[in-house]
Amino acid sequence: MSRLDAASLLFHSPLTKPHPRRRFLCLLSTTLAALGAFLSLLLFFALHPAPSPPPDYGALFLSLGSNDTAAAHLRALTLHPHVAGTKANSLAARYVLHALSSLSFPAHVTPYSVLLSYPVHRSLSLSLPAPGRDTTHFSLQQETYPNDPYAAAAAEAIPTFYAYAKSGSVSAEAVYANYGREDDFAYLASRGVAVAGKVALARYGRIHCEDIAHNARAAGAAAAVVYTDPLEYGGAPGEGWFPDAQWLPPSGVQVGSLFRGVGDPTTPMWASSEGSERLSVEEAMSTDDMPLLPALPVSARDAIEVHRALGGAVAPAGWQGRQDGPVYHLGPGPAVLNLTYIGNDTMATIENVFAIIEGAEEPDRYVILGNHRDAWTFGAVDPSSGTASMIETGSTEWVEENLEMLSLRAVAYLNIDVSVVGPLFYPSATPQLDDLLQETIKSVQDPDNSSQTVYDSWIKSNISPMKILSHSLHDEYVLLGTLTLVGPGYPVYHSLYDDYVWMEKFGDPGFHRHVAAASIWGMMAFRLATEEILPFNYVSYAGELEAYTKAVENEVKRTAVSCSPLRKSIRALRRAAIKANSERKELQRQLSSQPMDNHSLKIRELNDRLIQAERAFTNREGVFKQEWFKHLVYGPSEQNDWQTASYPGIANAISSAKRSNTSESWKFVQHEIYRVARAVAQASAVLGGSLT
Numbered sequence: 130m131s132r133l134d135a136a137s138l139l140f141h142s143p144l145t146k147p148h149p150r151r152r153f154l155c156l157l158s159t160t161l162a163a164l165g166a167f168l169s170l171l172l173f174f175a176l177h178p179a180p181s182p183p184p185d186y187g188a189l190f191l192s193l194g195s196n197d198t199a200a201a202h203l204r205a206l207t208l209h210p211h212v213a214g215t216k217a218n219s220l221a222a223r224y225v226l227h228a229l230s231s232l233s234f235p236a237h238v239t240p241y242s243v244l245l246s247y248p249v250h251r252s253l254s255l256s257l258p259a260p261g262r263d264t265t266h267f268s269l270q271q272e273t274y275p276n277d278p279y280a281a282a283a284a285e286a287i288p289t290f291y292a293y294a295k296s297g298s299v300s301a302e303a304v305y306a307n308y309g310r311e312d313d314f315a316y317l318a319s320r321g322v323a324v325a326g327k328v329a330l331a332r333y334g335r336i337h338c339e340d341i342a343h344n345a346r347a348a349g350a351a352a353a354v355v356y357t358d359p360l361e362y363g364g365a366p367g368e369g370w371f372p373d374a375q376w377l378p379p380s381g382v383q384v385g386s387l388f389r390g391v392g393d394p395t396t397p398m399w400a401s402s403e404g405s406e407r408l409s410v411e412e413a414m415s416t417d418d419m420p421l422l423p424a425l426p427v428s429a430r431d432a433i434e435v436h437r438a439l440g441g442a443v444a445p446a447g448w449q450g451r452q453d454g455p456v457y458h459l460g461p462g463p464a465v466l467n468l469t470y471i472g473n474d475t476m477a478t479i480e481n482v483f484a485i486i487e488g489a490e491e492p493d494r495y496v497i498l499g500n501h502r503d504a505w506t507f508g509a510v511d512p513s514s515g516t517a518s519m520i521e522t523g524s525t526e527w528v529e530e531n532l533e534m535l536s537l538r539a540v541a542y543l544n545i546d547v548s549v550v551g552p553l554f555y556p557s558a559t560p561q562l563d564d565l566l567q568e569t570i571k572s573v574q575d576p577d578n579s580s581q582t583v584y585d586s587w588i589k590s591n592i593s594p595m596k597i598l599s600h601s602l603h604d605e606y607v608l609l610g611t612l613t614l615v616g617p618g619y620p621v622y623h624s625l626y627d628d629y630v631w632m633e634k635f636g637d638p639g640f641h642r643h644v645a646a647a648s649i650w651g652m653m654a655f656r657l658a659t660e661e662i663l664p665f666n667y668v669s670y671a672g673e674l675e676a677y678t679k680a681v682e683n684e685v686k687r688t689a690v691s692c693s694p695l696r697k698s699i700r701a702l703r704r705a706a707i708k709a710n711s712e713r714k715e716l717q718r719q720l721s722s723q724p725m726d727n728h729s730l731k732i733r734e735l736n737d738r739l740i741q742a743e744r745a746f747t748n749r750e751g752v753f754k755q756e757w758f759k760h761l762v763y764g765p766s767e768q769n770d771w772q773t774a775s776y777p778g779i780a781n782a783i784s785s786a787k788r789s790n791t792s793e794s795w796k797f798v799q800h801e802i803y804r805v806a807r808a809v810a811q812a813s814a815v816l817g818g819s820l821t
């Protein structure tokens with residue numbers, strides 16, 4: 130079938146008449162787990178002229194999506210580690226391109242030249258000043274296990290490192306900094322524990338590694354070492370580890386990027402297209418978004434050895450590890466860590482695979498489906514990481530290159546980063562998509578229990594309020610209604626053990642969860658691309674904002690700060706949302722009795738308001754202390770604990786004010802509240818559609 134045939138088939142099919150495919154679907158940088166989803170979506174479009182009566186899209190998707198196909202693609206794409214900028218990743222791009230082209234949809238590869246970071250030399254040793262004590266040289270190797278089918282390929286994996294860490298050598302006493310949050314360093318200062326000039330030892334589990342490195346530098350540390358504590362990554366004592374259990378092996382290391390910005394560091398906020406303005410590598414590496422200190426991620430096994438050698442006061446209860454480990458002390462010393470890291474920060478080519486399904490009636494409106502293809506290692510679960518990672522660069526550059534077009538024309542962004550890591554789904558969406566998401570998961574069968582839907586199991590799990598999580602956000606996309614299917618943190622995240630075997634044994638035995646995720650994602654894309662009036666409900670948005678405001682009120686209750694300006698603008702948003710909903714109902718009523726042409730301008734006008742209201746939450750000056758984030762409602766705050774993703778500027782102002790506790794600092798909190806209130810008021814004006 131040629132591509133034109135496919136398109137006309139779709140458009141003229143009797144089935145699609147009531148809901149013609151109106152808008153473009155753009156598939157960006159497809160990969161791994163998501164590839165199955167893309168393919169079933171494409172197949173769905175290709176085969177769409179199914180017989181009437183109107184199909185149960187959920188059943189149809191499920192019948193098209195094959196667990197065997199999903200497994201086969203995953204296996205093919207995870208045979209080798211495929212870090213951004215490498216040959217292996219380029220081959221993965223060809224694979225995806227071929228898979229898309231074979232379905233006769235136009236697909237192409239867009240290359241970008243960006244600053245990437247690779248390790249050249251790493252070493253870490255531990256010594257005690259006492260005479261007769263040997264120095265321990267850590268191997269910094271993640272071990273394979275007997276009969277590991279990927280043992281040979283593991284040799285191709287990039288050595289454990291932090292992208293963009295500063296090259297250098299530091300030999301200094303170690304000091305324990307818990308989760309590396311600002312508060313943790315403040316605690317050390319309050320106990321008189323010196324951090325300046327020392328090597329800060331911190332653990333993962335609360336904030337991103339780039340923020341740990343930033344806080345360590347701000348506290349004066351000369352270097353940072355970050356590890357995966359068995360408390361968070363090792364399960365209960367005695368449970369064992371991969372391949373016997375899902376937990377991270379003692380030698381496992383979680384790698385990552387320490388760059389705090391987004392996209393290519395040489396083109397901050399603009400696209401890395403050919404001939405574009407660029408910072409030099411040296412300039413890019415010396416901005417404040419860079420870690421500016423040597424750092425290494427290490428294994429639990431190595432870190433426990435450092436813990437055993439630390440003296441000083443016993444760390445408080447919330448800083449301790451698992452009961453079967455040593456008691457943690459704060460230091461500093463007497464343990465001395467000698468850390469050397471030499472990196473190669475170099476321009477390299479990355480590639481996006483891009484495909485489109487053309488729209489007919491509103492071809493200037495796009496629904497974007499995105500995912501990342503490159504991975505730190507094999508990337509069976511996570512082809513990417515949360516915010517600000519080296520490997521997200523590709524789609525960021527594409528968004529930057531097309532920013533104005535997208536902000537004019539894009540309808541929604543559906544992201545599927547870490548789709549399947551276990552039995553539960555963690556969908557998160559900007560609130561105007563909540564209804565659509567709920568309706569969708571009501572029609573998809575729970576892959577783990579055929580007598581209920583995904584919705585039933587989600588309601589029962591009672592764990593995941595359907596709101597956006599900070600680490601799933603990618604700022605540029607927040608211009609749009611955004612949906613992300615993310616998994617919870619999982620133990621082998623960004624380690625060598627994130628491979629097909631882990632997925633087959635623990636993540637998705639049988640691969641039915643992959644198919645269910647593909648169905649949810651594909652059905653949402655389908656409805657966004659086909660419905661006359663966009664299925665956005667902003668009443669849900671007002672409800673979420675009220676809940677966040679309550680949380681702020683709780684934080685400021687013993688101060689002069691007032692949330693009433695914010696409350697007032699949220700009430701206006703709710704009124705505008707109710708008005709938009711009743712306009713939708715009225716239009717739908719008219720549509721069912723008369724041909725559409727008479728209403729097309731009205732539909733377009735309402736759709737424009739529904740799309741543009743989201744843009745109004747953004748502000749050119751950006752979030753206080755994190756100016757590169759533009760959305761004033763959603764985004765990770767500076768001290769993000771991965772759960773609070775709302776009002777980042779207010780959160781940053783409150784955490785500053787709590788520390789300094791001056792009247793100016795609290796006045797600044799008030800200022801931030803007013804800023805958000807103004808943005809919400811703008812959104813309600815856009816949604817309401819009338820001038821004051």
Ligand SMILES: *[C@@H]1O[C@H](CO)[C@@H](O)[C@H](O)[C@H]1NC(C)=O
Nearest residue numbers: 252254298299300467468469
């Ligand atoms: C630290 O380690 C490096 C590399 O192993 C070595 O050359 C250097 O002498 C060591 N520095 C100290 C102070 O021990």
Ligand SMILES: *[C@@H]1O[C@H](CO)[C@@H](O)[C@H](O)[C@H]1NC(C)=O
Nearest residue numbers: 247249472473474475476477
């Ligand atoms: C850094 O990477 C560039 C480009 O890949 C390569 O030509 C160069 O040899 C590398 N330098 C080192 C020190 O590895």
Ligand SMILES: *[C@@H]1O[C@H](CO)[C@@H](O)[C@H](O)[C@H]1NC(C)=O
Nearest residue numbers: 577578579580581582585586
């Ligand atoms: C499967 O779903 C049904 C219907 O909701 C429920 O009664 C049953 O307990 C579930 N089974 C399991 C194993 O969770």
Ligand SMILES: *[C@@H]1O[C@H](CO)[C@@H](O)[C@H](O)[C@H]1NC(C)=O
Nearest residue numbers: 196197200201638639640641
């Ligand atoms: C796909 O599902 C069938 C039926 O549940 C199962 O027998 C088969 O092993 C699954 N395929 C894979 C690759 O897990």
